[in-house]
Amino acid sequence: MTLTLQESLSEAAKGLLSSVKAPEAKHELWRQVPIKRLRDLPLEAACLVEMPSLKEVQPTSKEEEVSEDLLVFQTGRLKENSSCAHVSIEAFSSVANTHEDILQQLSAQAKDDYYALNNLAHCPESYQLTIEPGRDPKRPIHLAFYNAHNNTTYQRIHIKVKSGVEAQLITSQHSLGEGGTVNMEVSVELEQGARLQYCDGQFSDAKLIRLGGLSVRQKRDSFFKYMQLSGQSLCLRQRLLVDLLEENAEVELIGCAYLAESSSLNHVLDINHHVPNCRSRQLFKNILSAEARSSFDGTIYVEKNAGGTSAAQLNNNLLLSSTARAHTKPRMKIYASDVECNHGATVGQLEEEEIFYLETRGLSQEVSMNLLAWGFMREVIDECPMEAFREQWAQDTLNAALSLKEIL
Amino acid sequence: MLKIQDVHASVADIEILKGLSLEVQAGEVHAIMGPNGSGKSTTSKVLAGHPSYEVTSGEVIFEGESLHEVEPQERALRGIFMGFQYPTEIPGVNNAQFLRMAYNAKRVHQGLDEVDAFDFDELLDEKMKVLEMNPVFKERMLNSGYSGGEKKRNEILQMAVLEPKLAILDETDSGLDIDALRIVAEGINRLKGPDNALILITHYQRLLDYIKPDHVHVLSGGRIIRSGGQDLALELEKQGYDWLEK
Numbered sequence A: 001m002t003l004t005l006q007e008s009l010s011e012a013a014k015g016l017l018s019s020v021k022a023p024e025a026k027h028e029l030w031r032q033v034p035i036k037r038l039r040d041l042p043l044e045a046a047c048l049v050e051m052p053s054l055k056e057v058q059p060t061s062k063e064e065e066v067s068e069d070l071l072v073f074q075t076g077r078l079k080e081n082s083s084c085a086h087v088s089i090e091a092f093s094s095v096a097n098t099h100e101d102i103l104q105q106l107s108a109q110a111k112d113d114y115y116a117l118n119n120l121a122h123c124p125e126s127y128q129l130t131i132e133p134g135r136d137p138k139r140p141i142h143l144a145f146y147n148a149h150n151n152t153t154y155q156r157i158h159i160k161v162k163s164g165v166e167a168q169l170i171t172s173q174h175s176l177g178e179g180g181t182v183n184m185e186v187s188v189e190l191e192q193g194a195r196l197q198y199c200d201g202q203f204s205d206a207k208l209i210r211l212g213g214l215s216v217r218q219k220r221d222s223f224f225k226y227m228q229l230s231g232q233s234l235c236l237r238q239r240l241l242v243d244l245l246e247e248n249a250e251v252e253l254i255g256c257a258y259l260a261e262s263s264s265l266n267h268v269l270d271i272n273h274h275v276p277n278c279r280s281r282q283l284f285k286n287i288l289s290a291e292a293r294s295s296f297d298g299t300i301y302v303e304k305n306a307g308g309t310s311a312a313q314l315n316n317n318l319l320l321s322s323t324a325r326a327h328t329k330p331r332m333k334i335y336a337s338d339v340e341c342n343h344g345a346t347v348g349q350l351e352e353e354e355i356f357y358l359e360t361r362g363l364s365q366e367v368s369m370n371l372l373a374w375g376f377m378r379e380v381i382d383e384c385p386m387e388a389f390r391e392q393w394a395q396d397t398l399n400a401a402l403s404l405k406e407i408l
Numbered sequence B: 001m002l003k004i005q006d007v008h009a010s011v012a013d014i015e016i017l018k019g020l021s022l023e024v025q026a027g028e029v030h031a032i033m034g035p036n037g038s039g040k041s042t043t044s045k046v047l048a049g050h051p052s053y054e055v056t057s058g059e060v061i062f063e064g065e066s067l068h069e070v071e072p073q074e075r076a077l078r079g080i081f082m083g084f085q086y087p088t089e090i091p092g093v094n095n096a097q098f099l100r101m102a103y104n105a106k107r108v109h110q111g112l113d114e115v116d117a118f119d120f121d122e123l124l125d126e127k128m129k130v131l132e133m134n135p136v137f138k139e140r141m142l143n144s145g146y147s148g149g150e151k152k153r154n155e156i157l158q159m160a161v162l163e164p165k166l167a168i169l170d171e172t173d174s175g176l177d178i179d180a181l182r183i184v185a186e187g188i189n190r191l192k193g194p195d196n197a198l199i200l201i202t203h204y205q206r207l208l209d210y211i212k213p214d215h216v217h218v219l220s221g222g223r224i225i226r227s228g229g230q231d232l233a234l235e236l237e238k239q240g241y242d243w244l245e246k
Ligand SMILES: Nc1ncnc2c1ncn2[C@@H]1O[C@H](COP(=O)(O)OP(=O)(O)O)[C@@H](O)[C@H]1O
Pocket: B011, B012, B014, B016, B034, B035, B036, B037, B038, B039, B040, B041, B042, B043, B052
């Protein structure tokens, strides 16, 4: 009996897991992660859960005409009969295991990473989404993930954008109940000249644990922009790995998070310039209140032959309380000459003079501070071209937290 | 309307105001002049309630009530407006939206309904027209990247929207070219009335040609050392402050 691709991936990962342990606090890239919160994490996959009606799911249902193509995932599995124009969807369990290359590549990527291996081992289904020519580039493909509040919901999506195709993608996480664990692995492959803008939305859920990664491989002349909008969570840790494989590829990674209470957010970035004349940019902004924690470990690696590279990395943290903490470590490893690279990081509080100015116009101290916090974020939020989704996120997450009535 | 009684005030433990007294009635325009560093901006910040400026003795009474430990927001809601000498740049906060929030905060304080964006837009357009401001400033970020003159004009726009009882304008004329000065001064004149008062802090007689003061005061070393009518301002322009300080 031959195994399906899904089964053989799972087998391979289980084999590797026998020698990989859960990360410990002493491991450098996990030092700032609240490991304790992950200690008793259930590893088995959640069962299928009841779904709300699609009307509730549809994030843009207020508009008469749906401006997005929606694909709904129920605890990691795509709902039956879902489809989307010019996107071919392939489930790995319907593919016979003749793909040694995929197997090798995926297990190599997950190697050493306990949670990524668990994703490979336990994810009920992996999907290959291939975005074909013919799509309206302004009409986003929306993957809405509905997750169980017990056990772990595994998600694994491989996206391929065909040569010359331009598309927008949204993924949003929705908990059916409160809390739960989401382990999500996404890979993106951009063929020559392909362009993808991807908005990853995470709404506030004080009990949510989200682990996972995004790995991106880009060919010549391709463009990728990732925007992560996140709210409160118990622990959100994400690896972002970008390999710029051919010349004139461009990548932008943008992050925006509002961290309340004892939220924890950890980013580990590796941006690899393997070839000449590629551009990369990262801008991550966090607002931290109460006892929130954030960490940012970003490495830009420019190989010896990657002349003409342009790379920029910036991480700004705004602390709204004296008990919030942000650790930031932007790094550059540059082995090429003729490169234009800059990086920076800030951890700061609101300016007293700015608060005073707003107060003298009749706004309370609290409203003034919240308005300034919004102002701090605006730059990143405005980068997201998917307006309906962006506004929904801003309303539900930022405005709710900042008690502002409307989107500014 | 306003009574400043023998106020001593410090910033960073340095005493700046050393026995300042001033009385302003509704309907009056007062000009405060004085050399650099004499405490003019300190006076305006003390009136607006800046947290770094501490009143160590004396009292400020506005409409019969002491302003002691009254928050800046509360002062604003009671009708005190300070036009900053150096308006703070607030990146990321949209000018029109901020103005509407401030306008609505005042309306709520007065027990009135808030106005929506649509109605406010009309009101704002009207005020901006008087000040000959380009409508693009509605969508620009508050003071952020404005030229000196644009910032000052934006301060007066805020004053026009909030219609304060008492406005303290700290060197609003500096940074304005001649045409802008005339426009802004006309804008300020429109806001004058029998029920409100104006304190103009300025170095130049120029502004007082447009806005006629009832009283002119010279502040030096944290105290008012001379008060008079508009002729005092003319005298100062000719002779400087030295003859007074001796
Ligand atoms: N925040 C501060 N810290 C220290 N000194 C200050 C501060 N603000 C004002 N001063 C000092 O107080 C004096 C009066 O300043 P100010 O009121 O700004 O004068 P002006 O009359 O020119 O407006 C100056 O000597 C100034 O240096």
